[in-house]
Amino acid sequence: MSLKEELQAERVSHLDLSNYCQLPSSTLVRDVLATMRQKGSIVCLVIDNGRLAGIFTERDVLQKVVASSEALEQPVAAVMTANPVTVSPDQPAINALQSMDTHHFRNLPVVDKDGRISGTMTHHAIIEFLATRYPTEVLNRPPRPAQFPSKAEGG
């Protein structure tokens, strides 16, 4: 089975979508940055009245925030990408991946038809899928390739 077929069979909701934080659109950019740093998130899903209003990514930090000191004191709504493309959790994972590629997105919010947010799809989710789907080949490799023992040692 190829990876494509595997990701066809796997639903988005079954991937690790947890690499995000979620804040109201009135939050100041300064505070959004602090939360992202503290939680190690790569993206902030921006919420308005319980609904996804936009996303604010590391790319936005790079393009709109870092060089402008005024941006820090603005609400995140001013610098987010509004009405982002989303994917539904019951879609096959491959669809999400393809959508990311077509749009050159690094992440894609996962939202169901009732507007419930279940996380964010990233390339990292696929890496994590591969690592735990093929632990023998990926996860459980000796950390340093030069030290790959030439034979099974039994300990």
Added chain:
Amino acid sequence: MTTANIPLQLTRKDFVSNQTVRWCPGCGDYSILAQIQKTLPDIGYAKEDIVFISGIGCSSRFPYYMDTYGIHSIHGRAPTLASGLAITNPNLSVWVVTGDGDGLSIGGNHFIHVMRRNVDLNVILFNNRIYGLTKGQYSPTSRTGRKTKSSPMGSIEQPINPISLALSSGATFVSRSLDAHTKHLGKTLAQAAAHKGTSFIEVYQNCVIFNPQEWGPLEDRRERDDHIIYLEHGKPLIFGKNRDKGIRLDGFKPEVVQLGDEYTEADLIIHDETSKQLAYTLSSIEYPDFPAFLGVLYQEEKPTYTDGLFAQIQTAQATKGMGDLNALYRSADLWTVEEQEVVASDVKGTVALGMDDAYMDDLDKPEAVTTAVQDQLTQDTLASLTPRVPIEVDASTSLVKAIRQLNAHNIGCLLVTDKNDILQGIFTERDVLMRVAGLVDDLAAAKVGDYMTADPITVSADLPIAQALHLMSIHGFRHLPLVDEDNRPEGVVSFRDVVHHLTESLA
């Protein structure tokens, strides 16, 4: 002196030792090691206050690979050393690493007693249901009927259930996790660390050499959720990828039921981690007869052994005064042991060579069937990704310029090189978020050299793709610099390239 209250900013790297890891490639021990190294920075202890103690076995090599204090101790006796240490110095975070052989065969008795005493320490038992280090004999957790090197007609013994044993011995924290389930394992380790008293974690571990089939679908990420019940306090025991199955009680007997017309959520057991009775009942179910439960089965707050002992010492000292150890030593008869004559040994000969290989060849291992993805992962090299040409800057470049470069090329990372083109560091969009945005006022004055990650982990073009994925999954890297043997950049491998390669080339 305790350092526990100094604010710490440890990372996973602080716990990686410089020793060669010697487990078989593919062994589940690797992922357990990685998760422990990932979890420890957050448990609130200074590095020098953490100790790993092991016995004998594959898993017991653990202390060498942790950059903490450690003792590779006597077979089965790690709990005794750990108990002594944890009692003498209650400020330490003490971890016992053992396996089904070390902990339940020769160390079975020590296991029971460490569980009942409630000294504040953590016991991780790697259960692979086989003897690995001695090459494939059945262990106390091997299933009845299991054919191994020492049970060619199938084991006629009843296996020990480590969770039941821990519970009935009086453990105050009993849990289970799975080697390749990185998230779950990390969470369970953190919960165990937070518990005051003896914490027991059984980790289902894959011995890829001698017992690779043992955990079957549990080790397959796509199927595992149909075979795992995640225990959560106060929640019903629902499981399955579609969350359509559950566990109910038929009298005293746990039973798997399909949710639907006949049974609903209301019929299922609600997990209560404070109920010992429920814990006993659930502990009786084990994979493969039942789905495997993972998570915290039972926990209870109880005074620790150390609390009790110190209270007694205080009382004794208050009534009788401080003791005098020297006087105690000299209170009985004393004698001198004379030096003895050395007797020459007449044992001669050499160890037979090549026995190992013959033994390995002799093993009837199930024939490995690999998928196209597995072949790609291990056989395609990083060169086949045609890695992108890196954008390079030198360390004195200002942050303004560096950020402009990232934006202009729409890329996620820059490589920082010196005048001989030798790689010095990597500067990524992650660094901009973590260290620069809102933290650095004058971007024109700040130099990229002060904000980059110096001496990053690199890869070379001849390594298999799996190596890059390994580094990315363990460290969370998104970019890996590809360098030649002189550490000159040749390219950058991004996780996007890898995912692309794997999904495109087989189209």
